[in-house]
Amino acid sequence: MPFHVNPLSPASAEITGLDCSRPLSSGDLAALRAALVAHPVVCVRGQKLDARRQGDFARQLGPLEPQDRSAYSHPDDSDILILSNDRRPDGSQIGIVDAGDFWHSDSSHIAEPCRYTMLYAVKNPSKGGDTHYIDMRAVYDALPAALKRRIEGREAIHHISKTLNPRVAVSAERAGAAEYYKAREKDRAPVAQPMARTQPESGRPALYVSPRFTIGIAGMDDAEAQPLLDEIFRFMFSNPAWRYTHKWRDGDLVIWDNACLVHMAGGGYEYPDVRRMHRATVAGDKPFFRAA
Numbered sequence: 001m002p003f004h005v006n007p008l009s010p011a012s013a014e015i016t017g018l019d020c021s022r023p024l025s026s027g028d029l030a031a032l033r034a035a036l037v038a039h040p041v042v043c044v045r046g047q048k049l050d051a052r053r054q055g056d057f058a059r060q061l062g063p064l065e066p067q068d069r070s071a072y073s074h075p076d077d078s079d080i081l082i083l084s085n086d087r088r089p090d091g092s093q094i095g096i097v098d099a100g101d102f103w104h105s106d107s108s109h110i111a112e113p114c115r116y117t118m119l120y121a122v123k124n125p126s127k128g129g130d131t132h133y134i135d136m137r138a139v140y141d142a143l144p145a146a147l148k149r150r151i152e153g154r155e156a157i158h159h160i161s162k163t164l165n166p167r168v169a170v171s172a173e174r175a176g177a178a179e180y181y182k183a184r185e186k187d188r189a190p191v192a193q194p195m196a197r198t199q200p201e202s203g204r205p206a207l208y209v210s211p212r213f214t215i216g217i218a219g220m221d222d223a224e225a226q227p228l229l230d231e232i233f234r235f236m237f238s239n240p241a242w243r244y245t246h247k248w249r250d251g252d253l254v255i256w257d258n259a260c261l262v263h264m265a266g267g268g269y270e271y272p273d274v275r276r277m278h279r280a281t282v283a284g285d286k287p288f289f290r291a292a
């Protein structure tokens, strides 16, 4: 092993002894990929990355997903998205202020969602700012047989618009957010995704729905689908052993696999206590389910 992998929970690990500011050797890259299969949340400690270096590092795992919020892209690398509650002197936001405030898997609302997300902690607030994860492979494995049968072969409907989803709320902190999501209702089509998704490298199935983006079930009336989704979400939250909470340290670069996790930003800090994260997302393929 060219660097050290120390498990933090069943789903997560920290890596020490890896410098992400320099190109990875083929051995390091293979070992990083293997670590991500074993632990779908990996934190590489002690990094010093400007936006260009973070982008270069991320591209070694695959092409990056273009950002659709260009107003919040980093000026030095447009594939890096700024997530922050910081403001310019004129009061305008420098980044997305309410990113990830409900449980989700990144970009499940598009046909080919990003596979990996990399978040680099530029500035942590003095308190709060944790990121929470649920291992959806463990949730799928534990699903009661009757619930598993009800989702078998089914697809769920995902949509980016918060205003179409009664399970979430639009942040009052972000100027123009309600208008943004209203516009997405019209210009984004709903996307069907398998309700269980196979992690390609391991063959392990994971539940693939989320309160943030899943708004219905294909071919099922809402009268049946919404209570079923509620039951699934209750089950997903029922066991703390499936969770991992990341408490950020300066220099953390956290990489996670969206094929088998949902995550949520925990909040708990307020401007002028500033949190600033830089995000890159590695493009992915169409999710699929293959019976084991």
Ligand SMILES: [Fe+2]
Pocket: 099, 100, 104, 105, 106, 263
């Ligand atoms: Fe996210």
